[in-house]
Structures are given as C-alpha cells and as structure tokens.
Amino acid sequence: MLNRHTLRVKAMQAMFAYNQCKEANYNVAIEKIAQAYEPNMNIMELQDPVVLEEEKKGVLEVFKKTIKENSKDVADTNFSESILKEAEKAIEDYRFQVKKDLAFIKKNMMNEAGKLYDNYLKILNLLILFSGFAREGVGTRKSAPDTQLNLVNNVLISHLRKNADLKKLIMKNNLDWENENDMVRAWFRDIVTKDESYTRYLELTKPTAEDDAEIVNHIVRKIIFKNETIVSFWEDQDLSWLEDHAIVRSMVLKTIKSLVEKGANFELAILSYNWEEDKYFFEKLFESTVKNERFLQDIVTEKTKNWEFDRIAYTDRLILMLAVSEMMNFPSIPVKVTINEYIEVSKNYSTPKSRHFVNGVLDVIAVNLQEKGLIKKSGRGLIDNK
Numbered sequence: 001m002l003n004r005h006t007l008r009v010k011a012m013q014a015m016f017a018y019n020q021c022k023e024a025n026y027n028v029a030i031e032k033i034a035q036a037y038e039p040n041m042n043i044m045e046l047q048d049p050v051v052l053e054e055e056k057k058g059v060l061e062v063f064k065k066t067i068k069e070n071s072k073d074v075a076d077t078n079f080s081e082s083i084l085k086e087a088e089k090a091i092e093d094y095r096f097q098v099k100k101d102l103a104f105i106k107k108n109m110m111n112e113a114g115k116l117y118d119n120y121l122k123i124l125n126l127l128i129l130f131s132g133f134a135r136e137g138v139g140t141r142k143s144a145p146d147t148q149l150n151l152v153n154n155v156l157i158s159h160l161r162k163n164a165d166l167k168k169l170i171m172k173n174n175l176d177w178e179n180e181n182d183m184v185r186a187w188f189r190d191i192v193t194k195d196e197s198y199t200r201y202l203e204l205t206k207p208t209a210e211d212d213a214e215i216v217n218h219i220v221r222k223i224i225f226k227n228e229t230i231v232s233f234w235e236d237q238d239l240s241w242l243e244d245h246a247i248v249r250s251m252v253l254k255t256i257k258s259l260v261e262k263g264a265n266f267e268l269a270i271l272s273y274n275w276e277e278d279k280y281f282f283e284k285l286f287e288s289t290v291k292n293e294r295f296l297q298d299i300v301t302e303k304t305k306n307w308e309f310d311r312i313a314y315t316d317r318l319i320l321m322l323a324v325s326e327m328m329n330f331p332s333i334p335v336k337v338t339i340n341e342y343i344e345v346s347k348n349y350s351t352p353k354s355r356h357f358v359n360g361v362l363d364v365i366a367v368n369l370q371e372k373g374l375i376k377k378s379g380r381g382l383i384d385n386k
Contacts, residue, residue, distance in 0.1 A: 001251060002116055002272045007282045008322065008345055009243060014109040014286055015318050021101040026067065029094040033059050036086070055083055062087035067094070070294055102290065109286065110279070116244050117271045119234070120251045122175045123224055124160055127216065129177060130188050131157045138185060139193030148193075150202050154212045156259045159266060166268060183233070191227055192219065213260045220256065225249050281330070289325040296321040303364050315350040316358060323362050328374055332381045335366050 037056035039049060058079045066074055066087070074088050133139070134148035151157070160166060170176055177184050192198055201207065201215040224230055225245065234241045251269035258266040272278045289296065300320045304312060323342040327335055339362045346354040369375045 011286045012318050017105050025097045058083040059087045063090050119248045123252050125170050127157050128161050133188040139189040150207050156216045159264050288329045313351050316354050331378045334383045
C-alpha cells in the first residue's frame with residue numbers, strides 16, 4: 001500500500017528533476033545569448049566584434065543577476081535599453097520553459113503514484129494469462145497439453161479470473177498485456193514451465209487448496225519479482241520500479257492472502273486508505289517547496305554556516321528543504337514525525353553520514369522556527385512536540 005514515506009521520496013525525486021531542468025534551461029539560455037552575439041557572416045553590414053562582446057557581457061550580466069535575485073522585473077542596472085530588452089526576452093524564455101517543465105514534472109509525479117496500482121493490477125492479470133497459456137498447452141508437447149491443467153484449475157487464479165471488479169479495472173486502465181502478448185507467452189514458455197517448483201506442481205494428481213496457494217505465491221515471489229528477464233521489463237517500463245516494487249509486491253501478496261482466506265469474496269488491495277488526503281499531502285508538499293525554494297534555502301543555509309550550501313550533499317539539501325516545508329505547512333503532522341521520516345529517507349537516498357547531519361540540522365531548525373512562530377501545530381500535530 002502506498003504510504004507517506006513513499007510520497008516523500010517521490011516528492012524529493014520530483015524536486016531533483018525540477019532543479020535539474022532549471023539548471024539545464026539556465027545553461028541553454030546562457031548559450032543562446034552567447035550565440036546571438038556571434039558575428040554574422042551572412043549580412044553585409046559591418047559588425048564590430050568589440051561592441052558585440054560588450055553587448056553580450058551586458059545581457060549576460062543582467063540575465064544572471066535577475067535570475068540569481070529571483071526578481072520579478074529585470075535587475076536594476078545602468079545598461080542601455082537595447083541590452084535590457086534583450087535580457088528581458090532571454091529571462092521570459094527561460095521562465096516560460098521552467099514553468100512548462102514544472103507542470104510536466106508535477107503531472108508525471110502524480111502519474112507515478114498511480115502507476116503503482118496499475119502495476120499491481122497488471123501482475124494479477126499476468127497470473128490469469130499464465131493460466132490461459134497453460135490451457136493452450138504452451139511449453140508442452142502438443143500430444144500432452146493436459147499436463148498443465150493444474151494451473152488452469154488453480155482455485156486462486158480461477159477466483160481472479162471471475163472477479164468482476166478486477167475485469168472492470170483492467171479494461172478501464174487498459175492493462176490487458178495485449179501489446180506484450182508474445183513476450184508474456186515467451187515468459188510462460190521459457191521461464192514458468194521450466195521452473196522446478198512449477199514442474200512438481202504439475203505432477204500432483206489432485207492439488208489441494210494449499211498446493212494452489214503455494215504455487216501462486218512461488219510464481220509471484222520467485223518468478224515475477226525475481227526472474228532477471230521479467231524484472232528487466234519492469235525496470236524498463238517504470239523508472240521508479242526499484243523504489244516501488246516492494247509496495248507492489250506487498251499488495252499482490254496481500255491479495256493472495258485474501259484469496260486463501262476468503263475465496264471468491266477476496267478483496268482487491270487499495271492504493272491508499274485515503275488517497276484524496278494523501279494526494280493533497282503529496283501535491284502541497286511539492287508545490288510549497290517549489291514556491292518557497294529560496295526562503296527554504298536561506299533557512300537551511302543559516303543553520304549550516306560551517307558548510308557552504310553548495311558543498312552539502314545535493315540530496316541532503318533537498319531532504320532538509322522538504323522537511324522544513326513539511327514542518328511549516330502541515331499543522332497536523334508532529335515535528336518529530338517529520339524529522340524521523342526524513343532521517344529514514346536520508347538513510348536510503350544519501351550518504352552514510354547523512355542521517356546524523358539531517359537529524360542535527362533539523363532539530364536546530366525546528367526549535368528556531370517554533371520560537372519565531374513559523375511552525376504552528378494543532379490536533380495530532382501537537383503530539384510529541386512538548
């Protein structure tokens with residue numbers, strides 16, 4: 001099931017992508033300005049290289065100063081109107097592209113969360129497809145197709161196949177594997193039917209419910225989530241698979257457990273107990289961090305005076321900024337919960353020493369912001385803040 005920890009990680013990844021895009025757009029803008037003042041050999045008018053160089057330097061200075069100060073208007077300078085005009089155009093182009101990239105990153109960020117559930121449904125459907133290939137006798141001699149009927153008659157997969165809600169979700173989200181049918185058939189033929197546990201399962205005269213559950217668990221745990229060929233497919237299809245696969249796996253195994261316990265009345269896993277609330281948290285965390293990025297940088301910089309901001313591990317900077325943003329914008333989340341969550345993030349996504357650094361800096365920042373009245377908690381947020 002999707003949890004807040006995963007959403008924090010995805011927000012950090014989105015912030016990383018956003019800053020990478022900003023840096024790339026900045027460099028492109030600098031390059032365009034430089035190219036605009038290269039001598040043009042295709043015109044007859046005489047061009048003075050010295051003048052062009054001076055104008056280029058002026059436009060670059062205004063552009064860099066305006067972006068650095070995050071000024072709404074062109075930075076106040078003594079340059080000529082023509083230079084200011086060219087700088088303003090470069091600034092507008094840069095900010096338009098940054099805004100465009102931000103919209104794309106946010107949309108992709110939300111889609112990535114939804115993709116978790118899609119992958120969960122695709123894996124349930126993959127079990128159904130494997131059963132269908134077994135019915136066709138894929139991977140066996142044509143003279144002996146009946147040897148795979150155990151999987152065809154597997155009670156757990158039969159319940160999946162007949163479930164109306166699962167069918168509806170697969171059709172609605174276009175998760176039928178139609179475009180990958182040949183590949184999935186090859187997986188079954190070359191991987192599943194060659195598996196020793198599967199071969200032993202087929203040799204059973206009359207599999208019990210426990211046997212059916214055991215082979216389904218085995219296919220999920222040892223083949224779908226472990227086989228190198230299949231794992232490579234997931235990684236190619238989903239850049240977040242390394243971070244997300246544990247959640248998807250947990251959801252699938254929870255569904256198998258429900259199939260064992262409740263039979264045809266099994267319950268499909270849910271993405272979140274309250275997706276609307278989690279979605280709000282996810283979006284607001286990212287948006288508030290982007291909106292107040294400069295302010296958050298200043299807060300972090302003030303409390304890391306012995307470190308140059310640019311020399312702090314890049315992921316640590318993002319972690320600290322997101323943590324401060326969360327402390328200030330979510331009254332119902334206790335400060336200690338926020339700090340502990342981002343310490344956990346730092347363990348997996350930053351340097352070996354980051355957890356201690358993040359812990360120490362956030363403790364100091366939290367006390368300082370509370371004293372200034374910039375952190376205000378209410379309800380559940382008051383827990384552990386005494």
